[in-house]
Amino acid sequence: xxxxxxxxxxxxxxxxxxxxxxxxxxxxxxxxxxxxxxxxxxxxxxxxxxxxxxxxxxxxxxxxxxxxxxxxxxxxxxxxxxxxxxxxxxxxxxxxxxxxxxxxxxxxxxxxxxxxxxxxxxxxxxxxxxxxxxxxxxxxxxxxxxxxxxxxxxxxxxxx
Numbered sequence: 001x002x003x004x005x006x007x008x009x010x011x012x013x014x015x016x017x018x019x020x021x022x023x024x025x026x027x028x029x030x031x032x033x034x035x036x037x038x039x040x041x042x043x044x045x046x047x048x049x050x051x052x053x054x055x056x057x058x059x060x061x062x063x064x065x066x067x068x069x070x071x072x073x074x075x076x077x078x079x080x081x082x083x084x085x086x087x088x089x090x091x092x093x094x095x096x097x098x099x100x101x102x103x104x105x106x107x108x109x110x111x112x113x114x115x116x117x118x119x120x121x122x123x124x125x126x127x128x129x130x131x132x133x134x135x136x137x138x139x140x141x142x143x144x145x146x147x148x149x150x151x152x153x154x155x156x157x158x159x160x
Contacts, residue, residue: 009049010091015154017050017093021109023083034083039123040075043107046091047127050105055148068139070103070129077125081111088112089122098149101131101138 010019021042029035048058061068083089090110097104105127110118133139141149 009052015152019046019049019091021089023087028085032085042091046093050093067134071132073130074128081122083122094154098153103129
């Protein structure tokens with residue numbers, strides 16, 4: 001964790017990763033509503049920062065002796081309510097499986113109230129990723145990655 005910006009990568013509490021996001025003009029369409037593809041970007045940041053806090057770094061995985069990467073192969077999502085310019089959001093990420101050649105996450109994006117508490121669920125998704133080698137073939141999660149994630153993987157349906 002970076003001591004200068006301790007929450008830059010969010011935080012993990014009870015196996016739930018929370019990443020604060022501010023909606024900027026660049027995130028919106030002409031009407032001031034978040035463009036739908038940007039929810040995917042927010043969610044990617046949540047998954048990546050969860051892994052980073054767990055000690056799993058994408059660059060280390062791909063630059064190591066036996067390179068691997070994660071590739072999303074399926075995603076189911078629901079857009080529930082729009083986020084708007086200047087909203088304070090929080091991306092919630094919970095990994096629910098990390099075994100074999102698969103890793104799965106449940107994610108939601110919430111609008112925060114004035115006190116910073118989740119107020120309205122705006123978006124939700126189930127994310128299914130495959131572990132691939134440099135040639136694009138499925139690979140098992142390396143033991144150090146499985147061990148780093150094991151205490152953080154939660155059972156399904158534990159979101160707020």
